[in-house]
Amino acid sequence: MNHMYNLAIIGAGPAGIATAVESYMLGIRDIVLLEKDVNHNSTIRKYYKENKRVDKDWKGQKVELDGRIYFVDGTKESTLDFFDEIIDNHSVELQTHSEVQSIVKKTDVHEQEYFEVSVGERVINARYVVVTIGRMGKPNKPEYKIPPSLKKKVGYTLEGCEGGESVLVVGGGDSAIEYAVDLAALNEVSICYRRETFRRANPTNQRNISNAIMHKELQAILGVDIHGVEDDAGRVKVLFNEKEPMSFDRVIYAIGGTTPSAFLASSGIKEEDGKPVHDENYETNISGLFVAGDITQESGGSIALGLNHGYAIACFIQSKV
């Protein structure tokens, strides 16, 4: 039989790293952290712009940290450095390029339960498993079809934005506002949101977007829905409800992520109302199998919330081993 880990964690974002580090600090050993990408924190690397301000109280939610990881406001770069440091200082076995496909519960010859975690052709065995794969693996996409010819002009991150373009950002949350305000320094930017105000965003972002609109650094198209996009000789023609179409060089959707339902189903984790079912210890319907971080939240969580989930799970597992 393969090596038996005490704990396997799927996804090396803030929640996964916190689960590993807090568990280690509580004396649990033999922990493996499996990450599908080339490095930890692929959501932060792909979706945060360079030098982005990272707020501990994201989306205006004040979170008191429960565990021993001391996380404070910073930037994208300082946050990644912080996670590098805590991984290194707590002997976390991080395996990158390790995309998990499924988790199956088994019983060994001593009637002890364990999990088989499938990573491509490999199988990793562990007594406990925590799924922290987030929601940004599949960003929310519009319901209408994007013509294939516009693939390079329509996206979900800032990839490809080099400046000097007319850009439409779709969405009204913190990420959309931060993208729009940042892009406005080098582009002609509009932001389209189906509601009339940006009240969902945190106070700093509300202030930043109001200032940018007031100083005509960008244009806000509020209370308007989009029902389609068309190729307009290489530009993106946006079809608004109750408003004349407009064409842009680029359109960026910043409308959150989706629950990885196929992954949950393939591992037997029940889902209700778009979220995996779990109890107060984040244990799912399968005992010994946990979920933490953004995956437990309907419309995205925060780094601090993920850290707290990791700590809670570490305490619970420690009480069992």
Ligand SMILES: Cc1cc2nc3c(=O)[nH]c(=O)nc-3n(C[C@H](O)[C@H](O)[C@H](O)COP(=O)(O)OP(=O)(O)OC[C@H]3O[C@@H](n4cnc5c(N)ncnc54)[C@H](O)[C@@H]3O)c2cc1C
């Ligand atoms: C643009 C933007 C700005 C934000 N700004 C802030 C902010 O300022 N402050 C804040 O607190 N929060 C912010 N957030 C939210 C924050 O990034 C998330 O709440 C946080 O990253 C969630 O952590 P997580 O560990 O649950 O998931 P994630 O960070 O999404 O990490 C999941 C990890 O799992 C990996 N993975 C996925 N599938 C598999 C698989 N099958 N096998 C192995 N690995 C897998 C992914 O590659 C990824 O590394 C922002 C989000 C966005 C999109």
